[in-house]
Amino acid sequence: MxxxxxNTLGGRVRRYAKVTGAVGGLAxxxxxxxxxxxxxxxxxxxxxxxxxxGGLKGPLMKVAQILATIPDALPQEYLDELRQxxxxxxxxxxxxxxxRMNTELGxxxxxxxxxxxxxxxxxxxxxxxxxxxxxxxxxLACKLQYPDMASIVEADLKxxxxxxxxxxxxxxxxxxxxxxxxxxxxxxxxxxYRREGKQMTLYRxxxxxxxxxxxxxxxxxxxxxxxxTMSWLEGTPLLDFIADNGDIExxxxxxxxxxRAWYVPFYFYGVIHGDPHLGNYSxxxxxxxxxxxxxxxxxxxxxxxxxxxxxxxALRDGDEDLAVEAYRIWGFDDLDRATIDxxxxxxxxxxxxxxxxxxxxxxxxxxxxxxREVIEKVHQELRQLNGVRPPREFVLMDRAAIGLGxxxxxxxxxxxxxxxxxxxxxxxDADALGAGQAAALEAAGVPAAD
Numbered sequence: 355m356x357x358x359x360x361n362t363l364g365g366r367v368r369r370y371a372k373v374t375g376a377v378g379g380l381a382x383x384x385x386x387x388x389x390x391x392x393x394x395x396x397x398x399x400x401x402x403x404x405x406x407x408g409g410l411k412g413p414l415m416k417v418a419q420i421l422a423t424i425p426d427a428l429p430q431e432y433l434d435e436l437r438q439x440x441x442x443x444x445x446x447x448x449x450x451x452x453x454r455m456n457t458e459l460g461x462x463x464x465x466x467x468x469x470x471x472x473x474x475x476x477x478x479x480x481x482x483x484x485x486x487x488x489x490x491x492x493x494l495a496c497k498l499q500y501p502d503m504a505s506i507v508e509a510d511l512k513x514x515x516x517x518x519x520x521x522x523x524x525x526x527x528x529x530x531x532x533x534x535x536x537x538x539x540x541x542x543x544x545x546x547y548r549r550e551g552k553q554m555t556l557y558r559x560x561x562x563x564x565x566x567x568x569x570x571x572x573x574x575x576x577x578x579x580x581x582x583t584m585s586w587l588e589g590t591p592l593l594d595f596i597a598d599n600g601d602i603e604x605x606x607x608x609x610x611x612x613x614r615a616w617y618v619p620f621y622f623y624g625v626i627h628g629d630p631h632l633g634n635y636s637x638x639x640x641x642x643x644x645x646x647x648x649x650x651x652x653x654x655x656x657x658x659x660x661x662x663x664x665x666x667x668a669l670r671d672g673d674e675d676l677a678v679e680a681y682r683i684w685g686f687d688d689l690d691r692a693t694i695d696x697x698x699x700x701x702x703x704x705x706x707x708x709x710x711x712x713x714x715x716x717x718x719x720x721x722x723x724x725x726r727e728v729i730e731k732v733h734q735e736l737r738q739l740n741g742v743r744p745p746r747e748f749v750l751m752d753r754a755a756i757g758l759g760x761x762x763x764x765x766x767x768x769x770x771x772x773x774x775x776x777x778x779x780x781x782x783d784a785d786a787l788g789a790g791q792a793a794a795l796e797a798a799g800v801p802a803a804d
Contacts, residue, residue, distance in 0.1 A: 446482060446500065448472040454498050458581040466576060470496070476633075480544060480649070485586060493586035494573060499547060503580075507541050527736040529743035532685075536746040539804065540628065544649035547582040549800075553648040554584065556798035557627075560619045566611040566642040567618075587644040589636025596764060607641035609767030613774050615643050616758055621663075621778040624654045624791045624803070628750030630757035632764075652750040653795065653803040656784040657683050662751070663779050666705055669698065677701075685745025693742055696735045703728045704755055707771040716762035716771065 451472045455463045464470060469487040476483045481499040488494055500506075515534055543549055551572040558569040570584035577583045590598070592608075599605070612635070619625040627634075629650040636644045661683035668677035677698060681689055689697070707716050736742055744752075762769075795802055 446474070446477075450501075451484065451498065454501065455581070458498070458578040459576070467494075481547075481580075481582075486583070488573070488576075492573075494576070495570065495584050495586045496576070497547065497582040497584070499545070499580035503545055507545060511538055511541060526741040527733045529741050532743060532746045533749050536749040539746075540650050540652070540750070546579060547577060547649075548579055550649045551577050551582050551584075552799045553651050554582075556625070556651075556794060556800050557619065557645060557648055559794055559798060560623050560625065561615065561645075564614055564618060566607075566640075567615040568638070568642060568644045570644075570646070587636070587646065589638050589644040591636055592632050592761065592764065595637040602766070602768065604641050605765045606767050606769050608637055608643065609762050609765050609769050610774065611641060611643045612758065612761060613769075613771075615645055616754060617775075617778055620654075621659060621782060622787065622790060623794050624656055624659050624787055625794075626652045626654070626750055626754050628652050628754055630754055630761060632761070650750070652747070653791070653800070654747060654751075655803045656788040656791065658747050658751075659787060660782070660784045663782055665701055666708060666775075666779075669702055669705055670709060684748055686742065689742070690739075693736070693739050696732055696739065697742070699735075700728065700732045704752075708775045709772065711770065711772045713768050713770045715766065715768055716759050 451474075455470075459466060466489070467486045468489050468491070471485045473484075474482040475485050475495070480503055481497045484496045484498060486494040486496050551574065554570060554572050558571065561567045561569055568587055570587055573583040573585070595608070596605070615635075616627055616630065619627070627645070627648070627650070629647060634645070634647040636646065638644065661680040664676055664683070665680035667673065668675075668680060674694075678689070678694060681694065681697060686697070707714065792802070
Protein backbone atom coordinates (compact mmCIF):
# COMPACT_ATOMS: atom_id res chain seq x y z
CA MET A 355 0.00 0.00 0.00
CA UNK A 356 1.28 3.43 -0.88
CA UNK A 357 2.03 6.05 1.75
CA UNK A 358 1.13 8.88 -0.61
CA UNK A 359 -1.46 11.30 0.71
CA UNK A 360 -2.10 13.56 -2.23
CA ASN A 361 -5.54 13.54 -3.83
CA THR A 362 -4.65 11.60 -6.99
CA LEU A 363 -6.78 10.40 -9.87
CA GLY A 364 -5.34 6.93 -9.39
CA GLY A 365 -6.32 6.93 -5.73
CA ARG A 366 -9.88 7.93 -6.55
CA VAL A 367 -10.17 5.32 -9.29
CA ARG A 368 -8.96 2.60 -6.92
CA ARG A 369 -11.52 3.79 -4.38
CA TYR A 370 -14.38 3.57 -6.88
CA ALA A 371 -13.38 0.01 -7.70
CA LYS A 372 -13.30 -0.98 -4.02
CA VAL A 373 -16.68 0.60 -3.33
CA THR A 374 -18.28 -1.09 -6.30
CA GLY A 375 -16.77 -4.48 -5.59
CA ALA A 376 -17.33 -4.61 -1.85
CA VAL A 377 -20.78 -3.08 -1.58
CA GLY A 378 -22.03 -4.20 -4.99
CA GLY A 379 -21.39 -7.86 -4.20
CA LEU A 380 -23.31 -7.56 -0.96
CA ALA A 381 -26.17 -5.82 -2.75
CA UNK A 382 -26.46 -8.75 -5.17
CA UNK A 383 -26.67 -11.20 -2.27
CA UNK A 384 -29.30 -9.13 -0.47
CA UNK A 385 -31.37 -8.92 -3.67
CA UNK A 386 -31.12 -12.68 -4.12
CA UNK A 387 -32.43 -13.29 -0.62
CA UNK A 388 -35.12 -10.63 -0.62
CA UNK A 389 -36.62 -11.03 -4.06
CA UNK A 390 -35.74 -14.54 -5.17
CA UNK A 391 -36.00 -16.36 -1.86
CA UNK A 392 -32.50 -17.77 -2.21
CA UNK A 393 -30.43 -18.64 0.86
CA UNK A 394 -27.11 -17.05 0.01
CA UNK A 395 -25.51 -17.19 3.40
CA UNK A 396 -27.79 -15.07 5.59
CA UNK A 397 -25.82 -15.82 8.73
CA UNK A 398 -22.58 -14.49 7.28
CA UNK A 399 -24.01 -11.45 5.52
CA UNK A 400 -23.83 -9.00 8.46
CA UNK A 401 -20.21 -9.99 9.14
CA UNK A 402 -19.42 -9.59 5.44
CA UNK A 403 -20.97 -6.12 5.54
CA UNK A 404 -18.84 -5.12 8.52
CA UNK A 405 -15.70 -6.47 6.85
CA UNK A 406 -16.45 -4.63 3.61
CA UNK A 407 -17.24 -1.30 5.25
CA GLY A 408 -14.36 -1.57 7.69
CA GLY A 409 -11.95 -2.35 4.89
CA LEU A 410 -13.16 0.65 2.93
CA LYS A 411 -12.77 3.02 5.88
CA GLY A 412 -13.48 6.71 5.21
CA PRO A 413 -16.91 8.39 5.11
CA LEU A 414 -18.83 5.31 3.96
CA MET A 415 -17.91 3.57 7.20
CA LYS A 416 -19.22 6.56 9.14
CA VAL A 417 -22.65 5.82 7.69
CA ALA A 418 -22.50 2.37 9.28
CA GLN A 419 -21.36 3.87 12.58
CA ILE A 420 -24.30 6.26 12.64
CA LEU A 421 -26.80 3.52 11.79
CA ALA A 422 -25.36 1.34 14.55
CA THR A 423 -25.94 4.14 17.06
CA ILE A 424 -29.71 4.46 16.49
CA PRO A 425 -31.96 1.81 18.10
CA ASP A 426 -34.27 -0.05 15.67
CA ALA A 427 -32.59 1.46 12.59
CA LEU A 428 -31.40 -1.96 11.38
CA PRO A 429 -32.09 -5.63 12.20
CA GLN A 430 -30.32 -6.84 15.33
CA GLU A 431 -27.90 -9.15 13.51
CA TYR A 432 -26.65 -6.18 11.47
CA LEU A 433 -26.32 -3.97 14.55
CA ASP A 434 -24.30 -6.62 16.38
CA GLU A 435 -21.73 -6.60 13.58
CA LEU A 436 -21.74 -2.90 12.72
CA ARG A 437 -21.28 -1.83 16.34
CA GLN A 438 -17.88 -3.43 16.19
CA UNK A 439 -16.94 -0.66 13.75
CA UNK A 440 -17.32 1.87 16.57
CA UNK A 441 -13.76 1.29 17.78
CA UNK A 442 -12.61 -1.98 16.25
CA UNK A 443 -12.48 -1.57 12.49
CA UNK A 444 -9.92 -3.72 10.64
CA UNK A 445 -6.47 -2.20 11.29
CA UNK A 446 -3.23 -1.93 9.31
CA UNK A 447 -0.15 -3.98 10.15
CA UNK A 448 3.26 -3.22 11.68
CA UNK A 449 5.00 -2.54 8.37
CA UNK A 450 2.43 0.13 7.54
CA UNK A 451 2.84 1.68 10.98
CA UNK A 452 6.63 1.90 10.71
CA UNK A 453 6.47 3.52 7.28
CA ARG A 454 3.83 6.00 8.36
CA MET A 455 5.63 6.99 11.57
CA ASN A 456 8.85 7.41 9.62
CA THR A 457 7.00 9.71 7.19
CA GLU A 458 5.40 11.79 9.95
CA LEU A 459 8.22 12.11 12.54
CA GLY A 460 11.36 11.13 10.61
CA UNK A 461 13.72 8.11 10.67
CA UNK A 462 14.48 8.53 14.37
CA UNK A 463 10.84 8.49 15.47
CA UNK A 464 11.20 5.55 17.88
CA UNK A 465 13.71 7.48 20.00
CA UNK A 466 11.06 10.14 20.63
CA UNK A 467 9.04 7.66 22.71
CA UNK A 468 9.94 5.62 25.77
CA UNK A 469 7.60 2.93 24.38
CA UNK A 470 5.46 2.56 21.26
CA UNK A 471 3.13 -0.38 20.57
CA UNK A 472 3.08 -1.12 16.84
CA UNK A 473 -0.14 -3.12 17.21
CA UNK A 474 -3.20 -0.88 16.93
CA UNK A 475 -5.25 -0.51 20.11
CA UNK A 476 -8.28 0.66 18.09
CA UNK A 477 -9.08 1.43 14.47
CA UNK A 478 -11.74 3.66 12.96
CA UNK A 479 -12.73 5.42 9.75
CA UNK A 480 -9.75 7.70 9.05
CA UNK A 481 -6.97 6.30 11.20
CA UNK A 482 -5.91 3.88 13.91
CA UNK A 483 -4.78 4.44 17.49
CA UNK A 484 -1.58 3.13 19.10
CA UNK A 485 -0.60 3.16 22.76
CA UNK A 486 2.73 4.75 23.58
CA UNK A 487 4.66 6.25 26.49
CA UNK A 488 6.23 9.70 26.51
CA UNK A 489 9.82 10.15 27.54
CA UNK A 490 8.48 11.94 30.62
CA UNK A 491 6.39 8.89 31.59
CA UNK A 492 2.95 9.99 30.36
CA UNK A 493 0.73 7.36 28.71
CA LEU A 494 -0.11 8.43 25.16
CA ALA A 495 -2.55 7.67 22.37
CA CYS A 496 -1.15 8.15 18.85
CA LYS A 497 -3.79 8.42 16.11
CA LEU A 498 -2.16 7.63 12.77
CA GLN A 499 -4.05 8.45 9.58
CA TYR A 500 -4.34 5.80 6.89
CA PRO A 501 -2.44 6.47 3.64
CA ASP A 502 -4.07 8.13 0.64
CA MET A 503 -7.03 9.33 2.72
CA ALA A 504 -7.41 12.55 0.72
CA SER A 505 -8.16 10.52 -2.40
CA ILE A 506 -10.41 8.16 -0.45
CA VAL A 507 -12.47 10.99 1.03
CA GLU A 508 -12.86 12.76 -2.33
CA ALA A 509 -13.95 9.52 -3.97
CA ASP A 510 -16.49 8.83 -1.24
CA LEU A 511 -17.83 12.37 -1.42
CA LYS A 512 -18.20 12.10 -5.18
CA UNK A 513 -20.07 8.82 -4.72
CA UNK A 514 -22.28 10.52 -2.14
CA UNK A 515 -23.04 13.41 -4.49
CA UNK A 516 -23.96 10.96 -7.23
CA UNK A 517 -26.22 9.01 -4.87
CA UNK A 518 -27.93 12.20 -3.68
CA UNK A 519 -28.52 13.35 -7.27
CA UNK A 520 -30.22 10.06 -8.15
CA UNK A 521 -32.27 10.03 -4.95
CA UNK A 522 -33.56 13.55 -5.48
CA UNK A 523 -34.84 12.70 -8.94
CA UNK A 524 -37.73 10.81 -7.35
CA UNK A 525 -37.85 12.22 -3.80
CA UNK A 526 -38.05 16.00 -3.39
CA UNK A 527 -38.74 16.07 0.37
CA UNK A 528 -35.24 17.15 1.36
CA UNK A 529 -33.20 19.32 -1.02
CA UNK A 530 -29.73 18.22 -0.01
CA UNK A 531 -27.43 20.73 -1.71
CA UNK A 532 -26.55 22.52 1.55
CA UNK A 533 -26.27 19.22 3.40
CA UNK A 534 -23.72 18.02 0.88
CA UNK A 535 -21.79 21.30 1.09
CA UNK A 536 -21.61 20.96 4.87
CA UNK A 537 -20.50 17.33 4.79
CA UNK A 538 -17.78 18.15 2.25
CA UNK A 539 -16.39 20.92 4.46
CA UNK A 540 -16.43 18.84 7.64
CA UNK A 541 -14.96 15.70 6.06
CA UNK A 542 -12.07 17.62 4.53
CA UNK A 543 -11.40 19.23 7.91
CA UNK A 544 -11.25 15.80 9.55
CA UNK A 545 -8.21 14.96 7.43
CA UNK A 546 -6.23 17.74 9.12
CA TYR A 547 -4.94 16.32 12.40
CA ARG A 548 -3.23 19.57 13.35
CA ARG A 549 -6.63 21.24 13.20
CA GLU A 550 -8.13 18.44 15.27
CA GLY A 551 -5.40 18.94 17.87
CA LYS A 552 -6.40 22.61 18.16
CA GLN A 553 -10.06 21.63 18.42
CA MET A 554 -9.15 19.23 21.22
CA THR A 555 -7.41 22.08 23.03
CA LEU A 556 -10.53 24.21 22.52
CA TYR A 557 -12.66 21.53 24.18
CA ARG A 558 -10.23 21.21 27.10
CA UNK A 559 -10.62 24.95 27.65
CA UNK A 560 -14.42 25.03 27.23
CA UNK A 561 -14.95 22.06 29.57
CA UNK A 562 -12.27 22.94 32.11
CA UNK A 563 -14.95 23.61 34.73
CA UNK A 564 -16.72 20.27 34.16
CA UNK A 565 -15.21 17.79 36.63
CA UNK A 566 -17.23 14.92 35.11
CA UNK A 567 -15.97 15.37 31.54
CA UNK A 568 -12.40 14.58 30.49
CA UNK A 569 -10.60 15.68 27.31
CA UNK A 570 -7.14 14.46 26.23
CA UNK A 571 -4.22 16.87 26.11
CA UNK A 572 -2.65 17.43 22.70
CA UNK A 573 1.08 16.63 22.49
CA UNK A 574 2.01 19.08 19.74
CA UNK A 575 5.69 18.15 19.46
CA UNK A 576 4.75 14.54 18.59
CA UNK A 577 1.99 15.45 16.12
CA UNK A 578 1.83 16.30 12.42
CA UNK A 579 -0.78 16.79 9.69
CA UNK A 580 -1.54 13.05 9.77
CA UNK A 581 -0.42 12.03 13.26
CA UNK A 582 -2.20 13.25 16.38
CA THR A 583 -0.60 12.38 19.71
CA MET A 584 -2.53 12.98 22.93
CA SER A 585 -2.70 11.82 26.52
CA TRP A 586 -4.26 8.38 27.02
CA LEU A 587 -7.61 8.25 28.86
CA GLU A 588 -8.76 4.98 30.43
CA GLY A 589 -12.44 4.13 30.12
CA THR A 590 -15.02 1.51 29.19
CA PRO A 591 -16.98 1.62 25.89
CA LEU A 592 -20.59 2.64 26.52
CA LEU A 593 -22.20 -0.65 25.44
CA ASP A 594 -19.82 -2.63 27.66
CA PHE A 595 -20.61 -0.25 30.51
CA ILE A 596 -24.34 -0.84 30.03
CA ALA A 597 -23.89 -4.62 29.89
CA ASP A 598 -21.92 -4.59 33.15
CA ASN A 599 -23.96 -2.00 35.04
CA GLY A 600 -27.68 -2.22 35.75
CA ASP A 601 -27.67 0.62 38.31
CA ILE A 602 -30.17 3.23 37.08
CA GLU A 603 -28.57 5.94 39.21
CA UNK A 604 -25.23 5.34 37.51
CA UNK A 605 -26.88 5.32 34.08
CA UNK A 606 -28.56 8.62 34.91
CA UNK A 607 -25.23 10.07 36.03
CA UNK A 608 -23.61 9.08 32.74
CA UNK A 609 -26.51 10.59 30.77
CA UNK A 610 -26.26 13.86 32.71
CA UNK A 611 -22.52 14.03 32.11
CA UNK A 612 -23.00 13.33 28.40
CA UNK A 613 -25.63 16.06 28.16
CA ARG A 614 -23.28 18.63 29.68
CA ALA A 615 -20.31 17.41 27.62
CA TRP A 616 -22.20 18.26 24.43
CA TYR A 617 -24.26 21.29 25.41
CA VAL A 618 -22.04 23.34 27.73
CA PRO A 619 -19.82 24.10 24.69
CA PHE A 620 -22.87 24.85 22.54
CA TYR A 621 -24.83 27.18 24.82
CA PHE A 622 -21.78 28.89 26.35
CA TYR A 623 -19.48 29.04 23.29
CA GLY A 624 -21.55 28.19 20.19
CA VAL A 625 -19.60 25.00 19.43
CA ILE A 626 -21.03 21.50 18.89
CA HIS A 627 -19.35 18.10 18.71
CA GLY A 628 -20.94 16.75 15.55
CA ASP A 629 -20.07 13.05 15.81
CA PRO A 630 -21.72 11.39 18.85
CA HIS A 631 -21.30 7.79 17.67
CA LEU A 632 -20.46 5.23 20.34
CA GLY A 633 -16.75 5.00 19.58
CA ASN A 634 -16.04 8.66 20.34
CA TYR A 635 -16.28 8.48 24.12
CA SER A 636 -15.83 6.08 27.01
CA UNK A 637 -17.02 5.87 30.61
CA UNK A 638 -14.96 5.94 33.81
CA UNK A 639 -15.88 3.92 36.93
CA UNK A 640 -17.37 7.02 38.60
CA UNK A 641 -19.66 7.69 35.62
CA UNK A 642 -17.63 10.56 34.22
CA UNK A 643 -17.12 10.72 30.46
CA UNK A 644 -14.01 10.73 28.27
CA UNK A 645 -14.39 12.56 24.93
CA UNK A 646 -11.95 11.03 22.47
CA UNK A 647 -12.39 12.43 18.95
CA UNK A 648 -12.53 16.05 17.81
CA UNK A 649 -12.27 15.86 14.04
CA UNK A 650 -15.90 16.85 13.45
CA UNK A 651 -16.93 19.99 15.30
CA UNK A 652 -19.05 22.94 14.21
CA UNK A 653 -18.71 26.58 15.26
CA UNK A 654 -21.98 28.54 15.08
CA UNK A 655 -22.66 32.24 15.08
CA UNK A 656 -24.30 33.43 18.31
CA UNK A 657 -27.50 34.22 16.40
CA UNK A 658 -27.89 30.53 15.51
CA UNK A 659 -27.68 29.51 19.18
CA UNK A 660 -30.24 32.19 20.02
CA UNK A 661 -32.48 30.72 17.31
CA UNK A 662 -32.33 27.29 19.00
CA UNK A 663 -33.50 28.81 22.29
CA UNK A 664 -36.10 31.03 20.58
CA UNK A 665 -37.67 28.04 18.83
CA UNK A 666 -37.94 26.23 22.17
CA UNK A 667 -39.74 29.22 23.67
CA ALA A 668 -41.93 29.59 20.60
CA LEU A 669 -43.12 25.98 20.82
CA ARG A 670 -43.59 26.23 24.59
CA ASP A 671 -45.60 29.47 24.39
CA GLY A 672 -47.39 28.89 21.08
CA ASP A 673 -45.66 31.96 19.61
CA GLU A 674 -45.90 31.42 15.84
CA ASP A 675 -44.09 34.64 14.91
CA LEU A 676 -41.10 33.73 17.11
CA ALA A 677 -40.96 30.26 15.50
CA VAL A 678 -40.87 31.79 12.02
CA GLU A 679 -38.08 34.15 13.11
CA ALA A 680 -36.09 31.24 14.59
CA TYR A 681 -36.28 29.31 11.32
CA ARG A 682 -35.24 32.45 9.43
CA ILE A 683 -32.22 32.93 11.70
CA TRP A 684 -31.24 29.30 11.09
CA GLY A 685 -31.28 29.92 7.34
CA PHE A 686 -34.56 28.39 6.16
CA ASP A 687 -35.71 30.58 3.26
CA ASP A 688 -39.18 31.37 1.86
CA LEU A 689 -41.14 29.06 4.16
CA ASP A 690 -44.90 28.96 3.69
CA ARG A 691 -47.35 28.25 6.50
CA ALA A 692 -47.81 24.57 5.62
CA THR A 693 -44.05 23.91 5.60
CA ILE A 694 -43.63 25.68 8.93
CA ASP A 695 -46.32 23.44 10.43
CA UNK A 696 -44.41 20.35 9.27
CA UNK A 697 -41.12 21.67 10.64
CA UNK A 698 -42.83 22.41 13.93
CA UNK A 699 -43.99 18.79 14.08
CA UNK A 700 -40.38 17.64 13.88
CA UNK A 701 -39.23 20.33 16.32
CA UNK A 702 -41.83 19.31 18.91
CA UNK A 703 -40.49 15.77 18.78
CA UNK A 704 -36.89 16.94 19.28
CA UNK A 705 -37.74 19.44 22.03
CA UNK A 706 -40.33 17.24 23.81
CA UNK A 707 -38.03 16.07 26.66
CA UNK A 708 -37.21 19.72 27.45
CA UNK A 709 -40.84 20.82 27.76
CA UNK A 710 -41.81 19.06 31.00
CA UNK A 711 -40.35 19.78 34.44
CA UNK A 712 -40.25 16.15 35.52
CA UNK A 713 -38.02 13.10 35.46
CA UNK A 714 -38.60 11.05 32.30
CA UNK A 715 -36.93 9.01 29.62
CA UNK A 716 -35.72 10.80 26.51
CA UNK A 717 -38.55 9.00 24.68
CA UNK A 718 -41.32 7.52 26.77
CA UNK A 719 -41.29 4.28 24.77
CA UNK A 720 -37.50 3.94 25.22
CA UNK A 721 -37.36 2.77 21.63
CA UNK A 722 -36.34 4.34 18.35
CA UNK A 723 -39.56 3.21 16.65
CA UNK A 724 -41.54 6.31 17.57
CA UNK A 725 -38.78 8.57 16.31
CA ARG A 726 -38.71 6.71 13.02
CA GLU A 727 -42.48 7.12 12.70
CA VAL A 728 -42.15 10.89 13.21
CA ILE A 729 -39.37 11.09 10.64
CA GLU A 730 -41.43 9.15 8.10
CA LYS A 731 -44.48 11.35 8.65
CA VAL A 732 -42.48 14.57 8.32
CA HIS A 733 -40.74 13.21 5.22
CA GLN A 734 -44.04 12.29 3.59
CA GLU A 735 -45.58 15.68 4.29
CA LEU A 736 -42.53 17.57 3.02
CA ARG A 737 -42.63 15.54 -0.19
CA GLN A 738 -46.24 16.59 -0.72
CA LEU A 739 -45.23 20.23 -0.18
CA ASN A 740 -42.39 20.07 -2.74
CA GLY A 741 -39.72 19.82 -0.08
CA VAL A 742 -37.46 22.02 1.99
CA ARG A 743 -33.78 22.92 1.79
CA PRO A 744 -32.16 22.64 5.23
CA PRO A 745 -29.36 25.18 5.80
CA ARG A 746 -25.79 23.99 6.31
CA GLU A 747 -25.75 24.91 9.99
CA PHE A 748 -28.72 22.64 10.68
CA VAL A 749 -26.93 19.43 9.64
CA LEU A 750 -24.59 18.77 12.57
CA MET A 751 -26.94 20.31 15.11
CA ASP A 752 -29.65 17.85 14.10
CA ARG A 753 -27.17 14.97 13.95
CA ALA A 754 -25.89 15.73 17.46
CA ALA A 755 -29.41 15.94 18.92
CA ILE A 756 -30.55 12.66 17.36
CA GLY A 757 -27.25 10.90 18.09
CA LEU A 758 -27.30 11.91 21.75
CA GLY A 759 -30.94 10.92 22.00
CA UNK A 760 -29.92 7.48 20.80
CA UNK A 761 -27.24 7.30 23.52
CA UNK A 762 -29.85 8.15 26.14
CA UNK A 763 -32.12 5.45 24.73
CA UNK A 764 -29.34 2.89 25.13
CA UNK A 765 -28.80 4.03 28.72
CA UNK A 766 -32.55 3.89 29.51
CA UNK A 767 -31.81 7.04 31.48
CA UNK A 768 -34.53 8.76 33.53
CA UNK A 769 -33.53 12.40 33.95
CA UNK A 770 -35.16 15.81 34.33
CA UNK A 771 -34.01 17.07 30.92
CA UNK A 772 -35.98 20.28 31.42
CA UNK A 773 -33.83 21.31 34.37
CA UNK A 774 -30.55 20.32 32.69
CA UNK A 775 -31.51 22.49 29.73
CA UNK A 776 -32.64 25.46 31.79
CA UNK A 777 -29.43 25.43 33.82
CA UNK A 778 -27.63 26.16 30.56
CA UNK A 779 -29.93 28.77 29.01
CA UNK A 780 -31.27 30.74 31.98
CA UNK A 781 -28.58 33.43 31.71
CA UNK A 782 -28.07 33.21 27.93
CA ASP A 783 -26.87 36.40 26.27
CA ALA A 784 -25.86 36.35 22.60
CA ASP A 785 -23.34 39.18 23.01
CA ALA A 786 -21.65 37.47 25.96
CA LEU A 787 -21.53 34.20 24.02
CA GLY A 788 -19.93 35.98 21.08
CA ALA A 789 -17.21 37.50 23.23
CA GLY A 790 -16.49 34.21 25.02
CA GLN A 791 -16.45 32.33 21.74
CA ALA A 792 -14.02 34.73 20.10
CA ALA A 793 -11.60 34.51 23.03
CA ALA A 794 -11.75 30.70 23.21
CA LEU A 795 -11.27 30.24 19.46
CA GLU A 796 -8.35 32.64 19.36
CA ALA A 797 -6.64 30.96 22.32
CA ALA A 798 -6.91 27.52 20.70
CA GLY A 799 -6.16 28.70 17.15
CA VAL A 800 -9.49 27.42 15.78
CA PRO A 801 -11.16 29.34 12.90
CA ALA A 802 -14.42 31.19 13.49
CA ALA A 803 -17.77 30.08 12.04
CA ASP A 804 -17.81 29.72 8.24
